[in-house]
Amino acid sequence: MSKNDPKIPNDIKVDPIFNTSYLIDGEIREWDGPMAEVYSTIPTPNTEGALKPTLLGSVPDMGEKAALEALDAAEKAFDRGQGVWPTLPVRERIKCLETFVEKMKAQREIVSTLLMWEICKTRTDAYKEFDRTITYITDTVEAYKKLDRKSARFEKESGIHAHIRRSPIGVVLCLGPYNYPLNETFCLLIPAILIGNTTIFKPAKLGILLITPLLKAFEESFPPGVVNIVFGRGRSIASPIMSTGKIDVLALIGHSSSAVALQDQHPNKNKLRLALGLEAKNPAIILPDANLDIAVEECISGTLSYNGQRCTALKILYVHEDIVEEFNQRFAKAVDGLSYGMPWEKDAFLTPLPEPSKPAYIRGLVDDALEHGAKILNKKGGEVSENYCYPAVLYPVNKEMA
Structure with missing residues (x-):
C-alpha cells in the first residue's frame, strides 16, 4: 500500500495524447470545441516534484450537435436496409473486418500500454485483453461464415421447408464498459457491424484514450457511416441520440440504471431492441x-x-x-x-x-x-x-x- 512512487520502465512511458480527432461518415474530423482531460490515478512527479495523478492527454468533449451528426451518418448509411453496407455481399463485409484486424494488430503496444495507464490493468491482463479481442474478431468472422453457409440451404421442420436468413436490424448505439474497454466493447460492436448494421460508438469514460490509435483503422476499413466514433459524456451523447427514436438497437454493457434511463428516453420503447450486459451479485x-x-x-x-x-x-x-x-x-x-x-x-x-x-x-x-x-x-x-x-x-x- 505504500508503493505509490512508481519506477516506470522505459517501454511503459507514454507521451500525453492530446486527441482532437473523431470519426463520422467515414471521415476523421478535427474537433475545435471543449476538451476533457484524461488522468491516471497512477501518480508521477509534477514539475515541482510532488506525486500527482498523471495527465495522459485529452479527448473531445462533444455534445448534442456532433452526436446527431453521427446518428444522421449511420442512418444514411443503413438507408432502411438498402444502403451500401447492409446490401454488401457477406464476403465483402468479412473482407472489411479482416482489413481492420490487420491494421488493429499494428497498434498492440500502444493500446495495451494505455490499458495499463488508464484503467490500471496488469501488464499480463492488458496484453491478454488485446490478444483476446483479436481472437474474438477472427472467431466471430468464422462463425458468421458458417452461419451464412447454413442459411444458404433449405431446412425442413415438421414437414415445412424454409429458407431462413438473418438480416441487419438498423442503427446500433454501442456503449461499452470501463473494465474491459476494448474486449467487451468490441463484443458489442463487431457482431453488429458484421451482420450489416451501422453503428454509433461512444467509448467509456475510463479507457477512452486507447480507442484513439484505432480511429484510422476504422476509417480505412469500412464504408462511410458504418462506424461513427464520438467522445463525450453519456448524457451529452447518448441521451440526445436515444430521444430521437432513430436507434434500433441499444447495445450496452454497464449498470442497469443506465440501461433503464436510456430506454426511457426512447419514444418507441416497444420497437427498441436490447443487447445488454449488466451487473450481477x-x-x-x-x-x-x-x-x-x-x-x-x-x-x-x-x-x-x-x-x-x-x-x-x-x-x-x-x-x-x-x-x-x-x-x-x-x-x-x-x-x-x-x-x-x-x-x-x-x-x-x-x-x-x-x-x-x-x-x-x-x-x-x-x-x-x-x-x-x-x-x-x-x-x-x-x-x-x-x-x-x-x-x-x-x-x-x-x-x-x-
Whole structure:
C-alpha cells in the first residue's frame, strides 16, 4: 500500500495524447470545441516534484450537435436496409473486418500500454485483453461464415421447408464498459457491424484514450457511416441520440440504471431492441466437503482478479458453518498475502483503482458493515491510500449492510 512512487520502465512511458480527432461518415474530423482531460490515478512527479495523478492527454468533449451528426451518418448509411453496407455481399463485409484486424494488430503496444495507464490493468491482463479481442474478431468472422453457409440451404421442420436468413436490424448505439474497454466493447460492436448494421460508438469514460490509435483503422476499413466514433459524456451523447427514436438497437454493457434511463428516453420503447450486459451479485457456495485449498484459491481469483472490477466477480461467499472458521482464517491470510503494485510490475496482483473516488467509497462500505456488526478478518483490510483501498474480508455479514 505504500508503493505509490512508481519506477516506470522505459517501454511503459507514454507521451500525453492530446486527441482532437473523431470519426463520422467515414471521415476523421478535427474537433475545435471543449476538451476533457484524461488522468491516471497512477501518480508521477509534477514539475515541482510532488506525486500527482498523471495527465495522459485529452479527448473531445462533444455534445448534442456532433452526436446527431453521427446518428444522421449511420442512418444514411443503413438507408432502411438498402444502403451500401447492409446490401454488401457477406464476403465483402468479412473482407472489411479482416482489413481492420490487420491494421488493429499494428497498434498492440500502444493500446495495451494505455490499458495499463488508464484503467490500471496488469501488464499480463492488458496484453491478454488485446490478444483476446483479436481472437474474438477472427472467431466471430468464422462463425458468421458458417452461419451464412447454413442459411444458404433449405431446412425442413415438421414437414415445412424454409429458407431462413438473418438480416441487419438498423442503427446500433454501442456503449461499452470501463473494465474491459476494448474486449467487451468490441463484443458489442463487431457482431453488429458484421451482420450489416451501422453503428454509433461512444467509448467509456475510463479507457477512452486507447480507442484513439484505432480511429484510422476504422476509417480505412469500412464504408462511410458504418462506424461513427464520438467522445463525450453519456448524457451529452447518448441521451440526445436515444430521444430521437432513430436507434434500433441499444447495445450496452454497464449498470442497469443506465440501461433503464436510456430506454426511457426512447419514444418507441416497444420497437427498441436490447443487447445488454449488466451487473450481477455472484455468490460462491462452499460446502463442508470442499477442498479448502482449492476453494480459497478459486475464491481469491473470483473475488479479486482485476480488483474485483468485473460483472463476473464473486461478490459474496456463502460458507457452511461447519468449516467457516477454518475457511475464514485461510482466506484472510491469502488476501493479505496478495501483492499490491503498479500494473507493469511482474508480481502485482492488486493494482490502483482507476476511479479517484473509489477508495473512499469502498472504505465507506467497510465502515457501514462494521457499524452493522461485521469484523475485518485480515490485518490489511480497509487500509486506504490515494488510489486504493486494500480488500477487507468482512464477517459476519447481513442484509442490513450497504
